[in-house]
Amino acid sequence: MPQLWLRKMITMIDAWDLDKDGYVGYDDVMNIAYKFIQVGKFDGNSADNVIEFYRGGLKHSSDNPFEEIVQSTSMSDQLVAIWRTKDNPSALKLICKLYSDMFKALDRNATGFLTFDQYLVFWNTFNLDKRFAKLQFDNMDTDLDGKISEEEFVNAYLDYRKKEDDKLNRFFGPLLKY
Ligand SMILES: [Ca+2]
Ligand SMILES: [Ca+2]
Numbered sequence: 001m002p003q004l005w006l007r008k009m010i011t012m013i014d015a016w017d018l019d020k021d022g023y024v025g026y027d028d029v030m031n032i033a034y035k036f037i038q039v040g041k042f043d044g045n046s047a048d049n050v051i052e053f054y055r056g057g058l059k060h061s062s063d064n065p066f067e068e069i070v071q072s073t074s075m076s077d078q079l080v081a082i083w084r085t086k087d088n089p090s091a092l093k094l095i096c097k098l099y100s101d102m103f104k105a106l107d108r109n110a111t112g113f114l115t116f117d118q119y120l121v122f123w124n125t126f127n128l129d130k131r132f133a134k135l136q137f138d139n140m141d142t143d144l145d146g147k148i149s150e151e152e153f154v155n156a157y158l159d160y161r162k163k164e165d166d167k168l169n170r171f172f173g174p175l176l177k178y
Pocket of ligand 1: 017018019020021022023024025028
């Protein structure tokens with residue numbers, strides 16, 4: 001596995017690994033969902049939606065490529081599972097859905113865009129270093145209109161998961177060393 005890709009994935013795992021046992025389990029994903037609701041102050045239907053789409057990503061079924069990832073019980077197993085699914089079309093579809101659902105929750109007035117303040121809910125859910133939030137926001141804003149569209153947000157995540165070279169995309173904050 002390429003070193004840069006590994007560092008990105010380790011940084012991502014660390015962001016999702018709320019209980020800090022080294023890998024992202026089912027509980028971590030659901031606790032991120034609850035944190036997302038809390039930080040975003042979502043209530044009623046929007047809170048239910050958030051639970052629903054995180055749960056959807058974890059659905060037990062033989063064709064859910066995420067299953068292998070969340071069932072890993074060590075970071076190295078998890079990295080192998082992510083590597084194995086990185087070009088899997090159904091995994092990519094699920095990923096697009098999850099990030100587009102997150103976008104729609106953040107875009108609470110359904111304007112089709114995120115302002116920097118709305119985007120901060122994502123950043124703070126993962127407790128990322130606040131000093132780098134604006135840098136990442138600007139990196140994702142490829143058409144330079146000062147807002148993040150759904151396409152920019154989802155594409156930024158897809159780009160982050162790719163193994164190819166670095167466009168200084170820091171979707172989960174500064175890269176960790178390993
Ligand atoms: Ca964990
Ligand atoms: Ca934009």
